[in-house]
Amino acid sequence: MEEVKNTQIKIFEEKQVRTLWDKETEEWYFSVVDVISVLTDSEIPRRYWSDLKRRLAAEGSQLYEKIVQLKMLSSDGKMYKTDCMTTEQLFRLIQSVPSPKAEPFKLWMAQIARERLDEIKDPEISINRALIAYRQLGYSESWINQRLKSMEIRKDLTDEWKRRGLQDGVQFATLTDIIYKTWAGKTAKEYKEFKGLKKENLRDNMTNQELILNMLAELSTKEISESRDPHNFKDHVQNAVDGATIAKNARTELEKKTGKKVVSPSNAIDNQHLLHDSKPSVIDEDEESK
Numbered sequence: 001m002e003e004v005k006n007t008q009i010k011i012f013e014e015k016q017v018r019t020l021w022d023k024e025t026e027e028w029y030f031s032v033v034d035v036i037s038v039l040t041d042s043e044i045p046r047r048y049w050s051d052l053k054r055r056l057a058a059e060g061s062q063l064y065e066k067i068v069q070l071k072m073l074s075s076d077g078k079m080y081k082t083d084c085m086t087t088e089q090l091f092r093l094i095q096s097v098p099s100p101k102a103e104p105f106k107l108w109m110a111q112i113a114r115e116r117l118d119e120i121k122d123p124e125i126s127i128n129r130a131l132i133a134y135r136q137l138g139y140s141e142s143w144i145n146q147r148l149k150s151m152e153i154r155k156d157l158t159d160e161w162k163r164r165g166l167q168d169g170v171q172f173a174t175l176t177d178i179i180y181k182t183w184a185g186k187t188a189k190e191y192k193e194f195k196g197l198k199k200e201n202l203r204d205n206m207t208n209q210e211l212i213l214n215m216l217a218e219l220s221t222k223e224i225s226e227s228r229d230p231h232n233f234k235d236h237v238q239n240a241v242d243g244a245t246i247a248k249n250a251r252t253e254l255e256k257k258t259g260k261k262v263v264s265p266s267n268a269i270d271n272q273h274l275l276h277d278s279k280p281s282v283i284d285e286d287e288e289s290k
Helices: 032-040 045-058 087-094 102-121 123-137 141-163 170-184 188-194 208-228 233-258
Strands: 008-012 015-022 027-031 068-073 079-086
Touching: 015 032, 015 068, 027 032, 027 068, 027 087, 032 045, 032 079, 032 087, 032 102, 079 087, 087 102, 123 141, 141 170, 141 208, 170 188, 170 208, 170 233, 208 233
Parallel strands: none
Antiparallel strands: 008 015, 015 027, 027 079, 068 079
16 A cells, blocks of 8 residues: 555544545555544543454454554654554444534545545546645645645646646655755755655645746646657656756746745744644645655
8 A cells, every 4th residue: 555645634523534535546545543532522542443443353354454543743743653444444333433523524534535536536526625625724825726736736837747647645756855955056855844844744834936937837847748659757857957947047047137035934833824823734745745
């Protein structure tokens, strides 16, 4: 199973449930201890789950054998392995946990799964949900418009890469890093460190100027790829460099005319051009190297 890099947080009755989406199997994986916490309101859900797990093992339950451990973001900001189950497996587990919340939680999980599948079939649904989420987080309308456009351009580029036979994962991340490094002078990791970010999404913390130049870099890379018909990964690397160089030249010229640096350490918390207030970003997006 290809493990995605971001822990996504879903909310059920004001409680957080950590999840991971596996692209290969198109399955959600849920943190079991988070689910136990929701269902039981226990102050020590890990103890409850530990006792239940022993009982399942003693009973020879097939469900016990299917538990997988995946790395998820903990409250201390670090990634730790935690017991996870798919939606189907959790439906069976819930039968072993007496709780008045069982049925509402089942419906909630089914809705989460259905929404993801809907988004895969129709990406516009995902964009509309992102629009609502960004507004709720307090982002300005001008920034939201740029961010949504950046999603469209990013998808056009990744569709072009997929059409050429590249794989989402290491290859996409490598090319993305090359694009960032060329026009902004920083890899995705360096860029996030520069902005004081940890697990937050980099593009959710870019200024309008940064978003526009990154869009120019990705749009140019896609257009160059279409015109050159690349045959190997080395060709794609050159396309990424050439496309991002167009944005680099634009950045250099803009900085020369304004006397201001475009690549900014500001993030969504301290940059009022992004937010009406100081709420941080929680939008997850598997689009950049970590």
